[in-house]
Amino acid sequence: MKTxxxxxxxxxxxxxxxxxxxxxxxQTQIFYVAMNISRNKDTAEDIVQxxxxxxxxxxxxxxxxxxxxxxxxxxxxxxxxNNYDKNKRIVDVEVEDSEVSFFDRLPDDSxxxxxxxxxxxxxxxxLYVDALPERLRRVIIMRxxxxxxxxxxxxxxxxxxxxxxxxxxxARQVVKDRLIxxxxxxxxxxxxxN
Amino acid sequence: xxxxxxxxxxxxxxxxxxxxLNVSEKxxxxxxEHLDACDSCKLRVTNAIKxxxxxxxxxxxxxxxxxxxxxxxxxxxxxxxxxxxxxxxxDLSSKIMSKITEKRKPFNAVKFSLxxxxxxxxxxxxxxxxxxxxxxxxxxxxxxxxxMAARSKIESYALEHSSTAPTDYRASTNSIADSIGNGITPVxxxx
Numbered sequence: 001m002k003t004x005x006x007x008x009x010x011x012x013x014x015x016x017x018x019x020x021x022x023x024x025x026x027q028t029q030i031f032y033v034a035m036n037i038s039r040n041k042d043t044a045e046d047i048v049q050x051x052x053x054x055x056x057x058x059x060x061x062x063x064x065x066x067x068x069x070x071x072x073x074x075x076x077x078x079x080x081x082n083n084y085d086k087n088k089r090i091v092d093v094e095v096e097d098s099e100v101s102f103f104d105r106l107p108d109d110s111x112x113x114x115x116x117x118x119x120x121x122x123x124x125x126x127l128y129v130d131a132l133p134e135r136l137r138r139v140i141i142m143r144x145x146x147x148x149x150x151x152x153x154x155x156x157x158x159x160x161x162x163x164x165x166x167x168x169x170x171a172r173q174v175v176k177d178r179l180i181x182x183x184x185x186x187x188x189x190x191x192x193x194n
Numbered sequence: 195x196x197x198x199x200x201x202x203x204x205x206x207x208x209x210x211x212x213x214x215l216n217v218s219e220k221x222x223x224x225x226x227e228h229l230d231a232c233d234s235c236k237l238r239v240t241n242a243i244k245x246x247x248x249x250x251x252x253x254x255x256x257x258x259x260x261x262x263x264x265x266x267x268x269x270x271x272x273x274x275x276x277x278x279x280x281x282x283x284x285d286l287s288s289k290i291m292s293k294i295t296e297k298r299k300p301f302n303a304v305k306f307s308l309x310x311x312x313x314x315x316x317x318x319x320x321x322x323x324x325x326x327x328x329x330x331x332x333x334x335x336x337x338x339x340x341x342m343a344a345r346s347k348i349e350s351y352a353l354e355h356s357s358t359a360p361t362d363y364r365a366s367t368n369s370i371a372d373s374i375g376n377g378i379t380p381v382x383x384x385x
Contacts (some may be wrong), residue, residue: 016270022261028258036253045260052266125252143214144249150216169210176245 005065012059023052026069030076036141037080039130045081051076073146077156081138121179128178132171139164140171200228205235213242 004025030051036045055072062071129137140149140158142147154161177191200208205228209294211217229236 017267019270020267023263023266027260027262029255031260032253032255041259045262048260049266049269052262053269056266056270121248122252125248129249129252133203140249141253144246145253150214153318167212172210172242172245175249176241179245179248 004068008062008065008068011056019052019056022055022068025150026072027052029069030072033073033076034080036145037077037138038084044080047076047079050079054079071077074152074156077142077146077148081156084134100102100189124179124182125175128175129171135172136167136171139167140175143168200224202228203230203234204228205232206238209235209238211244213239213246 004022005020007056011022016058027048031044031048034047034051035041038044038047051072054075055068058075062068064071129140132140139153142153142156144151148156150164151162152160153159159167208217208221208225212222217225229239263343
């Protein structure tokens with residue numbers, strides 16, 4: 001990440017145009033971070049813009065310049081979470097231990113065997129993860145997709161570490177069980193489903 | 195983990211941490227021993243890792259579908275406060291400019307003294323007190339000089355006109371001088 005450090009030094013020295021290099025380098029990854037939380041392309045694009053502008057404004061406060069990307073990613077996640085909470089229309093009414101009821105919300109889909117296995121699997125994985133209650137979905141996305149540590153997730157979501165663990169466990173269990181139930185057992189071993 | 199051998203229940207509690215590489219070395223050894231002996235748990239681990247990979251690949255970064263460079267850069271450039279760095283300059287330059295403007299204003303003695311008094315209240319009070327004390331001393335000194343002059347005048351006058359009573363002329367002049375000092379009109383000896 002030496003290049004990032006050099007670019008940041010130039011930007012901080014007053015060469016604002018160099019910031020464009022950082023945008024070009026990270027916009028796609030940041031877009032997917034925003035997209036995975038907001039689930040809306042237009043919203044995600046707005047979040048990406050806001051995240052870069054915020055990063056530019058706060059660039060002086062970044063002590064570890066080599067860690068620009070993880071820092072930018074956290075800014076994006078926070079913005080996406082705030083945005084989601086602001087525009088939240090679906091209220092989670094389920095209690096912590098009643099994840100099973102989420103299956104009722106799943107739409108009927110076409111026969112999975114008619115589609116290529118890999119794409120099919122991805123489609124179903126997305127379907128099942130997106131059908132999770134938001135509090136479980138956030139944790140599993142942050143952990144599996146964004147590679148955040150339990151501690152980081154706990155800090156960002158402002159929940160205890162134990163809650164992060166239990167939510168992650170429940171989310172994984174639900175997705176795995178659903179994939180097996182759906183018959184997508186080529187990749188998973190069904191006898192370990194329980 | 196005080197037990198040397200893990201049960202399946204114990205292992206399930208550690209499954210998440212294990213697949214996330216969040217276990218200690220000691221726990222890792224215990225898990226390894228358990229997995230060697232338990233095919234069910236070995237398959238649980240395999241499944242958990244597969245689900246992780248599936249989610250990662252499903253939500254992972256795909257093709258680049260946006261380009262926000264121009265939008266972000268134009269927003270950054272068009273804002274009032276162009277950047278963090280220029281904010282600093284703005285602050286500094288405004289300070290300098292305000293100082294320059296202040297210097298260019300016409301000098302107003304009253305305003306200046308008032309502002310000085312405001313800024314140095316204690317010092318002003320001390321200076322004023324010192325001034326009053328000095329003035330009092332100077333005034334009293336001037337008064338005593340005047341008194342002395344009057345006394346010597348009367349003395350010489352008494353000397354000139356007191357040939358009839360030479361022995362106690364000093365006492366007389368002193369009492370006359372004292373009378374003058376006390377505001378009593380002196381007696382005219384020539385009468």
